[in-house]
Amino acid sequence: MSNAMSTAPAILVTGGASGIGFAVVDAVLAEGWRAICADVSEPNLASAREKLGHRAELRFEHLDVADEDAVVSAVATCEREFGPLAGIVNSAGIARDIPALETSAKIFRQVLDVNLLGTFLVAREAAKAMRGRGDGAIVNLASVSGLVGNQGRTAYGSSKGGVIVMTQVLALEFAPLGIRVNAIAPGPIDTPMVKEMHSEKARAAWIDLVPQQRYGTPADVASAAVFLLDARKSGYVTGQTICVDGGFTATRLRTSG
Numbered sequence: 001m002s003n004a005m006s007t008a009p010a011i012l013v014t015g016g017a018s019g020i021g022f023a024v025v026d027a028v029l030a031e032g033w034r035a036i037c038a039d040v041s042e043p044n045l046a047s048a049r050e051k052l053g054h055r056a057e058l059r060f061e062h063l064d065v066a067d068e069d070a071v072v073s074a075v076a077t078c079e080r081e082f083g084p085l086a087g088i089v090n091s092a093g094i095a096r097d098i099p100a101l102e103t104s105a106k107i108f109r110q111v112l113d114v115n116l117l118g119t120f121l122v123a124r125e126a127a128k129a130m131r132g133r134g135d136g137a138i139v140n141l142a143s144v145s146g147l148v149g150n151q152g153r154t155a156y157g158s159s160k161g162g163v164i165v166m167t168q169v170l171a172l173e174f175a176p177l178g179i180r181v182n183a184i185a186p187g188p189i190d191t192p193m194v195k196e197m198h199s200e201k202a203r204a205a206w207i208d209l210v211p212q213q214r215y216g217t218p219a220d221v222a223s224a225a226v227f228l229l230d231a232r233k234s235g236y237v238t239g240q241t242i243c244v245d246g247g248f249t250a251t252r253l254r255t256s257g
């Protein structure tokens with residue numbers, strides 16, 4: 001490993017093989033940093049590998065964030081084989097759009113396991129690795145559905161609301177360790193997850209509620225993640241949730257008079 005390589009920050013991105021996570025991996029590499037693209041889906045990892053190619057500054061890791069032993073082992077292996085972590089982006093997530101009356105305990109637990117517990121496990125292990133190094137950063141993907149009540153999001157919204165409060169608690173506990181912890185709450189972003197979940201009708205309803213009148217792009221979210229990872233740009237920002245939502249959560253009335 002060359003000198004330049006070993007000093008470039010290494011960023012672990014969970015859910016890195018699709019959508020927002022993939023855009024974050026791309027943006028991290030564009031910054032001249034190094035990236036670990038971690039994902040549970042082999043097909044998504046294969047497609048990401050094909051798109052990004054083989055590079056010394058990039059590592060792919062099969063990881064289920066909800067599996068505690070796997071998370072402990074993956075963080076340790078990445079540290080040992082790829083170099084010290086400088087930051088992580090927790091983008092791994094699953095969504096369910098299902099009425100509360102039809103939401104089983106099984107579905108609820110599945111969503112919490114990946115979105116909330118998985119985010120916690122990766123943050124905890126990364127913090128153990130990054131503590132005391134200075135300028136460590138954790139960025140968690142929350143959602144506007146964790147801030148306001150969106151239909152069909154009992155389990156999903158609860159998991160994301162949990163991520164927002166967890167971000168605040170971790171910011172407090174990790175500040176003395178030299179680690180900042182922030183969250184991003186995206187509005188509707190055009191990714192495979194959303195393409196699967198949003199019908200044409202839902203799409204029109206979202207666009208109507210977003211003042212910028214469009215879906216966001218994965219790159220819109222990735223640039224916010226880069227800002228939060230970079231201590232030169234956001235060194236005094238911790239415990240915050242930044243909405244990247246075209247104004248969705250900031251507004252109500254559309255017409256007057």
Ligand code: NAI
Pocket residue numbers: 014015016017018019020021038039040041044063064065066090091092093094095114118141142143144185186187188189190191192193194
């Ligand atoms: P996506 O479905 O395109 O990508 C998510 C990736 O996470 C997939 O590659 C999937 O294999 C991976 N993943 C799922 N479970 C995993 C697990 N247990 N361990 C490791 N990897 C796992 O989804 P998208 O849209 O890119 O979402 C990324 C994050 O952003 C999620 O946390 C999502 O809840 C959040 N978000 C997305 C919004 C959107 O409109 N797309 C809006 C608000 C939040």
